[in-house]
Amino acid sequence: MAKQLEKKHPLAIRWLHWINFPLLTLMIWSGILIYWANQVYGIKIFGYELFHFFPAWFYEFLGVPFRLAEGLQLHFFFMWFFLINGIIYVTYLIFSGEWRAILPVPGSLKRAALVTLHDLHIVKKLPAQGKYNDAQRIAYTGVILMGAAAVVTGLAIYKPLQLSWLTALLGGYEWARWQHFWLMIAFVGFFAVHVAQVALAGWSNFRSMIMGYETVDIETKIPASSLNETEGATTV
Amino acid sequence: MSEQEKKSTEIESQVLIEKVREIELAKQKAETSDLQNLVRDNTARILNEKRELGTSLSDDEAKREMSRRSRRSFLIGGATALAGIFGWRLLPDETKQNLYRRAFEFNERVSQIFYSPKRLAPEFPREFAGARVNGMEGLSGEFNLADWRLRVGGLANRSEDLILTLDDIKALPRTEMTTELKCIEGWSIVCNWTGARFSDFIAAYQPKTRNGNAPDAVNNPENLLPYVSMITPDADYYVGMDMPSILHPQTLLAYEMNGAPLTPEHGAPLRLATATKYGIKQIKRIGRIDFTDERPKDFWAERGYDWYAGH
Numbered sequence: 059m060a061k062q063l064e065k066k067h068p069l070a071i072r073w074l075h076w077i078n079f080p081l082l083t084l085m086i087w088s089g090i091l092i093y094w095a096n097q098v099y100g101i102k103i104f105g106y107e108l109f110h111f112f113p114a115w116f117y118e119f120l121g122v123p124f125r126l127a128e129g130l131q132l133h134f135f136f137m138w139f140f141l142i143n144g145i146i147y148v149t150y151l152i153f154s155g156e157w158r159a160i161l162p163v164p165g166s167l168k169r170a171a172l173v174t175l176h177d178l179h180i181v182k183k184l185p186a187q188g189k190y191n192d193a194q195r196i197a198y199t200g201v202i203l204m205g206a207a208a209v210v211t212g213l214a215i216y217k218p219l220q221l222s223w224l225t226a227l228l229g230g231y232e233w234a235r236w237q238h239f240w241l242m243i244a245f246v247g248f249f250a251v252h253v254a255q256v257a258l259a260g261w262s263n264f265r266s267m268i269m270g271y272e273t274v275d276i277e278t279k280i281p282a283s284s285l286n287e288t289e290g291a292t293t294v
Numbered sequence: 295m296s297e298q299e300k301k302s303t304e305i306e307s308q309v310l311i312e313k314v315r316e317i318e319l320a321k322q323k324a325e326t327s328d329l330q331n332l333v334r335d336n337t338a339r340i341l342n343e344k345r346e347l348g349t350s351l352s353d354d355e356a357k358r359e360m361s362r363r364s365r366r367s368f369l370i371g372g373a374t375a376l377a378g379i380f381g382w383r384l385l386p387d388e389t390k391q392n393l394y395r396r397a398f399e400f401n402e403r404v405s406q407i408f409y410s411p412k413r414l415a416p417e418f419p420r421e422f423a424g425a426r427v428n429g430m431e432g433l434s435g436e437f438n439l440a441d442w443r444l445r446v447g448g449l450a451n452r453s454e455d456l457i458l459t460l461d462d463i464k465a466l467p468r469t470e471m472t473t474e475l476k477c478i479e480g481w482s483i484v485c486n487w488t489g490a491r492f493s494d495f496i497a498a499y500q501p502k503t504r505n506g507n508a509p510d511a512v513n514n515p516e517n518l519l520p521y522v523s524m525i526t527p528d529a530d531y532y533v534g535m536d537m538p539s540i541l542h543p544q545t546l547l548a549y550e551m552n553g554a555p556l557t558p559e560h561g562a563p564l565r566l567a568t569a570t571k572y573g574i575k576q577i578k579r580i581g582r583i584d585f586t587d588e589r590p591k592d593f594w595a596e597r598g599y600d601w602y603a604g605h
Contacts, residue, residue: 059353060350060351060352061350061351061352061353061355061356062347062348062349062350062351062356063347063348063351063356063359063360064345064346064347064348065346065347065348072367076371080378092480093480095478095479095480096477096479096480096481098480098481126478126479127597127598127599128598130478130598130599130600131394131397131398131598132394134397134398134401134600135393135394135397138397155344157341158338158341158342158343158344159338159341159343161337161341162337163337163340163341165335165337165340166337169336169337185336186335186336186338186339187336187337187338188336188337188338188339188341188343188345189338189343189345192337195337217405217605218415218474218476218605219413219414219415219544219569219570219604219605220405220408220409220410220413220605222413222414222415222416225416226416230416231474231476231482232482235480265364268364268367268368268371269360269363269364269366269367269368270363270367271348271360271363273356273357273360274347276350
């Protein structure tokens with residue numbers, strides 16, 4: 059059967075994606091080193107705390123205690139690279155037209171729900187899609203917005219006097235700090251789902267994020283998965 | 295069965311077949327239009343996402359091309375990752391500490407570019423004020439409140455220290471503010487402070503200037519020496535402040551907290567209270583103040599924290 063190489067991910071996207079991985083990891087890690095010094099958040103229901111961020115064993119296991127200075131050093135050094143990488147990424151998305159592959163439209167919500175039902179093996183049909191399905195579009199656009207929100211809430215607690223209007227807009231210093239913390243938790247949640255989906259999608263999909271290409275059968279004008287006849291695996 | 299009957303049965307069955315065919319066709323049509331609708335009702339179509347497909351290749355060619363490209367990418371990616379990880383690990387601690395310090399100083403310059411003394415921290419109703427004790431460095435030694443004097447160095451037209459009493463400070467315009475104190479650990483608390491604005495202190499006790507003229511904090515703040523050093527009487531705790539933060543209207547030499555004279559653990563008799571910096575800069579029990587050209591040493595900066603630590 060004749061084959062074609064399909065370019066899935068431009069070089070810039072691949073580099074920016076993989077550079078972002080250690081940068082975001084370092085921002086989260088240093089954030090936890092800082093948070094340890096005043097660990098106040100938890101999940102509470104009717105005043106009863108179900109889970110405290112974080113349990114002692116977590117800190118002990120990762121060797122977090124008494125590293126506030128180091129956390130601040132890392133956080134306020136790598137923040138620049140995280141910010142610059144993010145700005146280049148968004149700029150590239152806009153000017154290369156790659157935004158067409160990751161932006162959701164109003165109808166995406168319905169299709170994303172169908173994708174989710176498909177992934178949970180409740181329905182067999184998968185809605186038509188381009189490079190990414192609609193659940194991915196929402197997730198990938200969402201995580202960019204989360205990145206922007208992390209910068210904005212971070213600035214609000216970094217410069218609460220000079221940017222007091224921003225801090226006030228977010229509900230004050232304490233609330234901005236709370237938002238900054240929960241964005242970190244959301245990043246960790248995104249990461250967990252992302253990695254699980256990549257693992258399910260398989261090697262060829264993972265490899266395409268490194269080398270850019272995937273092989274497709276030439277007869278398939280529209281990818282088999284978008285014809286919905288088979289239970290094609292969703293690509294992540 | 296007559297010829298006629300036969301014919302009519304034939305026609306009937308043909309009509310039936312036609313009908314079945316029509317139904318089947320309609321079904322197929324419906325299915326294809328469903329399919330088309332499904333394809334058309336597709337985010338990729340709506341946003342005009344394009345696919346980038348290469349030329350037709352045989353299985354072997356495709357495999358070879360993919361291996362070639364994979365090898366290249368994995369080698370470059372792997373080498374970059376290893377260089378990053380080992381490069382960072384091999385970097386001596388001292389180099390890293392220098393790097394972090396320079397990053398803090400870079401951030402400080404960026405902060406100062408955007409700094410405006412006109413921007414104020416929000417003030418809160420007086421009844422929001424609370425108290426939290428943290429940081430006893432410089433407060434542990436023997437200390438007699440009655441013997442306390444403030445020594446001031448770096449003033450204009452004098453070589454020896456100026457020695458002031460608390461009453462001298464209280465004689466300056468009395469200013470009150472209720473602001474949120476932020477600890478570098480992450481917590482914050484609203485406190486009410488009463489004291490003399492540092493800018494009023496500078497107006498009253500003129501520090502040295504760069505050009506030797508009288509200081510004018512309002513019209514020519516650049517002429518003031520760029521730093522202020524503050525040290526506890528036992529010299530165990532010390533902070534450095536930049537002049538713009540010192541001149542900020544919400545920077546006080548405070549002698550009262552929440553409407554009462556400072557208690558020892560909050561820095562009696564005189565401490566710095568400022569909305570421009572983290573708590574680590576808001577030195578308690580000030581023993582001496584120096585106006586200086588050189589960046590003053592700072593207790594927490596020596597321990598890896600940001601010297602500027604400014605909001």
